[in-house]
Amino acid sequence: MGVRVREVGRTYRKGRRKNEEVVALDGLSLDVPSNEVHGLLGPNGAGKTTLCKILSTVLLPTSGTAEVFGLDVVARADDVRRQIGIVFGGERGLYWKLTARQTLRYWAALYKIPDARAKGRVDELLERLGLAEKADDLVETYSRGMKQRLHLARGLIGDPRLILLDEPTTGMDPVAAHDFRGLIGELRAEGRTILITTHDMDEAESVCDRVTLIDKGRVLATETPRGLAEMSGLQQWVEAETSVDVDGLPGVVGTERRDGVLRVRVVDAAAARVVIDFLLDRGVRSVRAVPPRLEDVYLDLVGRRGMGV
Amino acid sequence: MRLFLTGARMQLWLVRRQPDDLLTLCTIPFTVLMLMSIVVHSGRTDLLANAFLAPVLIGLWGFATGLAAEVLLTERWTRSLELGLAAPTSLHPVYLGRVAAVLVLGVVPLLETWVLGRLVFGVTPTLHHPGVFWAAVGASLFAMAGTGLLLAAFMLVNDNGHYQNFLSFPVYVLSGVMVPVEYLPDFLQPLSHAVFLSWSADLMRDALAPAPVAAVWWRLAVIFALGAVALVGGRLSLELTLRRARAEGSVAYA
Numbered sequence: 001m002g003v004r005v006r007e008v009g010r011t012y013r014k015g016r017r018k019n020e021e022v023v024a025l026d027g028l029s030l031d032v033p034s035n036e037v038h039g040l041l042g043p044n045g046a047g048k049t050t051l052c053k054i055l056s057t058v059l060l061p062t063s064g065t066a067e068v069f070g071l072d073v074v075a076r077a078d079d080v081r082r083q084i085g086i087v088f089g090g091e092r093g094l095y096w097k098l099t100a101r102q103t104l105r106y107w108a109a110l111y112k113i114p115d116a117r118a119k120g121r122v123d124e125l126l127e128r129l130g131l132a133e134k135a136d137d138l139v140e141t142y143s144r145g146m147k148q149r150l151h152l153a154r155g156l157i158g159d160p161r162l163i164l165l166d167e168p169t170t171g172m173d174p175v176a177a178h179d180f181r182g183l184i185g186e187l188r189a190e191g192r193t194i195l196i197t198t199h200d201m202d203e204a205e206s207v208c209d210r211v212t213l214i215d216k217g218r219v220l221a222t223e224t225p226r227g228l229a230e231m232s233g234l235q236q237w238v239e240a241e242t243s244v245d246v247d248g249l250p251g252v253v254g255t256e257r258r259d260g261v262l263r264v265r266v267v268d269a270a271a272a273r274v275v276i277d278f279l280l281d282r283g284v285r286s287v288r289a290v291p292p293r294l295e296d297v298y299l300d301l302v303g304r305r306g307m308g309v
Numbered sequence: 310m311r312l313f314l315t316g317a318r319m320q321l322w323l324v325r326r327q328p329d330d331l332l333t334l335c336t337i338p339f340t341v342l343m344l345m346s347i348v349v350h351s352g353r354t355d356l357l358a359n360a361f362l363a364p365v366l367i368g369l370w371g372f373a374t375g376l377a378a379e380v381l382l383t384e385r386w387t388r389s390l391e392l393g394l395a396a397p398t399s400l401h402p403v404y405l406g407r408v409a410a411v412l413v414l415g416v417v418p419l420l421e422t423w424v425l426g427r428l429v430f431g432v433t434p435t436l437h438h439p440g441v442f443w444a445a446v447g448a449s450l451f452a453m454a455g456t457g458l459l460l461a462a463f464m465l466v467n468d469n470g471h472y473q474n475f476l477s478f479p480v481y482v483l484s485g486v487m488v489p490v491e492y493l494p495d496f497l498q499p500l501s502h503a504v505f506l507s508w509s510a511d512l513m514r515d516a517l518a519p520a521p522v523a524a525v526w527w528r529l530a531v532i533f534a535l536g537a538v539a540l541v542g543g544r545l546s547l548e549l550t551l552r553r554a555r556a557e558g559s560v561a562y563a
Contacts, residue, residue, distance in 0.1 A: 012558050024558075053558075056395040060556050081397035092388040095319075097326035102319070109315035110396040110403065138326065158397070 001070070002162055002193035003032035003055060008064035010050050010217070024050040026217035027064065032195060032210075034069070034161075037188050039208035039225075040197040041294075043302050047217040048197040052164045055195070056086050068162055085160035087151045089170035096140035100131050100150050103139060104157055111158035125153040129183075145176030152183065163187060165196040169203060181207050201295035211294070215302045225294045237290040238264040238275045244282050246275055312398060316406025320380070324411065333371045337418040340364040341425045349430050358517040359489065361422050361434050365513075366449075366486040366506055368418030373453050374477055376411045378460040380404060381547075385465065394551065401458075401544050408457035412450050419446070434517045441525055442516035448529050449509040452536025456505070458543030465550050485510050505535035 010025040025047045032038040040048040053059035054066055057077040066073045068080045095103060101122060108118035126132045129149040134142065139150065148168060155163055165184075169177040177200075184207045187194060198204055204211050205225045213220040213228070221228055240262050246252055251271020256263045266272045272289045279287045324330055344360040347353075381404060384390035393400050426433045436442055460476070481487050483497065484506030490498055501507040508531050515522045553559075 010558070050558075053391075058391050058394045058555060059558050078397060081395055084395065086392060086395050088388065088392075093392050094387070095323065095389065097323050098319070102322055106315060106319045107392075107396070109312060110393065110398050112398055115311075154392075 001031060002034040002036065002068070003030065003038075003195060004067045004070075005030040005051070005055075006065050008051070008054060008061045008066055010047070010054065010059070010062050023217055025054075025061070028214070028217060028219055029064075030212055030219060030222065032193060034193050035188065035191050036209045037184060037194045037196065037207055039204040039211035040195065040214060041199075041201070041204055041211055041298060042214035046214045046302075048214055049166055050217075051214075052086070052166050052195065052197060055080075055162075056084055056164055057081055082158065083160060084162045084164060085155035085158055087155035087163065087165045087168050089148070089151075089165075089167035091144070091147055093154075094139050094147060094150065097138060099136045099138055100126060100142075100153070101135040103150060104153060107154050107157045113157070121157065125156055129153045143176075145172055145179070148172060148176065148180060149183075152180070156187075160192065162193045162195065165194060167197055167199065169198070169200060177203070201293065201298055205294045213298060213301050220301050229294060229297050236266055236269060236272050238266060238272050238279075239288055239290050240264070240279050240284050241286040242279060242282075242284040244279060244284060246278060249275055249278060251275075310402075312402035313406035313409070316403035317410035318406075319403075320407035320410035324376075324414065330376050331414065333368065333375055334414070334417050334421070336371075337364045337368045337421050338425055340367060341422050342429065345426060345430050345432075349432065354432075357432065358434050358514045359486075361426060361517070362510055362513050363486045364422050365418045366484065366510055367481065368421075369412070369415040369449065369453055370477065370480060370484075370486075370506065372411055372415040373408075373457040374460055378457060378464045380407050380411070381461040381465045394555070400551070401547055404461060404547070405454060405458050405540075405543075408461060409450075409454040412453050412457060415450065415453065416446065435519075436517060437519045438516040438522050441522050442513055444525075444529055445509055445512040445516060445532070448532040448536070449505070449513075452505040452509070452532050452539065455536040455538070455540030455543055459539045459546060460543075462543050462546035462550050465547070465554075480504060480506060483507060503535070505532050505539070508532045508535070 006029050007027045008025050008029070009023070009027055012022045012024060014020045014022050028047065028051065030051075040051065042048050050059065054061050055068060055073060057073050057080050060074060069083055071079045071083065073080050095106075098106070104122040104125060105118060108122060113121055123132070126135045129152060131146060131149055131153065134146065139147065142150065152168070169180055172180065181203060184194060184196070196204075196208065208225060210222060210224050211228060212222040241260065242262055244262075246262075246264055247255060249271075251267045251274060253265040253267060255265070264275050266275055269289070276287050276289060341360075341364045344363055348356045348360040381390065384393065393403070423433055482493070483490075483501045483504045485493075485501060486506060490501045490507055490511075493501070508528055512522070512525070512528050512532070
């Protein structure tokens with residue numbers, strides 16, 4: 001098992017006299033098998049980052065236990081650190097006045113990579129992450145995507161078995177984010193386990209083997225993105241490029257138009273069949289049934305309060 | 310040792326690219342001009358050594374309290390501290406290396422002082438005992454590195470520039486860098502023995518005087534010992550601070 005979390009709780013003391021208790025994790029349990037890409041989804045303040053911090057040993061749990069490859073994150077923190085790499089999203093955690101090469105040489109030393117091997121490892125990562133040409137430029141001159149690739153290179157310097165990605169594509173443009181997701185696939189193919197926190201449902205759907213929805217420090221559900229959608233019981237959608245009116249058909253809950261596409265919400269698969277047959281009979285050729293998306297499930301489960309804190 | 314050197318090298322890379330951090334060095338000439346003017350125009354050439362050494366030691370202390378102590382604070386702001394804590398190595402030697410690298414630049418005020426004394430007033434103190442003088446400088450740098458680590462840990466707990474500024478002036482007074490300790494009230498003088506800078510200043514002043522320097526090894530040992538106490542204190546303090554930060558969840562700012 002890559003990650004095993006059992007009944008982990010974490011509270012913070014806040015306020016001037018530290019007399020206000022805030023619950024970040026409330027008895028959270030989670031299993032992530034080795035070599036799985038696992039997404040942690042949830043609104044701001046749900047506890048995703050807190051869990052990542054506990055797994056990376058920089059935060060102690062208030063209760064419960066957490067293990068990384070069978071190693072307790074509190075009792076065997078030093079051993080756990082050899083197994084993990086952390087990658088932040090955005091521009092935090094980088095030294096802007098260093099070059100990418102200097103950054104990686106610095107972290108190579110902190111990951112106890114002998115000097116003789118460090119140079120080769122740094123060159124290899126710079127090449128792999130597409131930073132070789134700019135390796136000797138200051139980080140402050142990098143684009144957001146390049147900074148993120150440097151973050152990933154930094155996270156990989158110790159050749160970790162578990163990679164914790166904390167909102168890694170925050171602020172990236174679509175092309176950079178797409179490339180980054182490709183890299184995640186490569187890392188999985190190398191046998192690494194990846195735990196990724198994200199707000200981006202498309203990202204979670206495209207890269208994660210399974211996702212866990214978290215809210216208020218508790219697990220709401222853990223499933224494959226498709227399985228989660230199916231077990232959610234949410235209505236299906238039928239999409240068609242037409243202006244035909246279907247409102248009166250049995251099983252139709254509602255309709256909406258988006259970019260010239262009619263979206264019909266139906267109660268179940270049988271109702272979807274009725275709508276599709278109805279449209280095909282009227283000569284509409286572009287029709288398809290669409291299962292609920294991960295985003296629909298997310299919004300349904302966390303109560304449409306993604307902007308909340 | 311490798312981690313210490315890694316920290317030192319990294320800090321020198323950073324300082325080289327952030328010349329703003331060296332502004333403290335630019336303040337030294339003003340102090341030199343002020344003190345030398347008073348000494349030269351009052352005819353108190355017996356205080357020449359004080360006037361030369363004060364800017365040097367103030368510069369050294371300024372670096373320790375300024376750049377060195379802010380090393381950890383900046384790490385916390387940028388969340389690099391969090392990444393460092395997750396690395397499978399002890400951070401103390403890395404940060405000690407970074408603090409020590411900053412302090413190497415603390416010898417620059419020494420050169421500035423000598424050059425300004427010669428150019429503006431046409432005087433420089435004679436180095437009667439160069440071996441003692443440089444040994445005192447070396448011991449002082451070691452002690453300042455230990456003190457810098459202690460201050461860095463302290464700043465991490467009380468990340469507030471007011472403490473940093475507040476600490477400087479009592480140290481200037483008690484160390485005798487501005488005013489000889491014997492000029493202070495009797496009840497304050499024993500306190501100065503606990504400040505390594507007072508031993509450093511005394512030994513350096515004696516090294517500039519023609520008379521033989523008494524108890525050189527003992528005085529060097531005291532400087533080293535006070536530095537070692539600060540170093541151990543800094544290491545323990547940093548360890549406890551980081552442990553507490555992990556428990557409280559204050560390694561990084563929210």
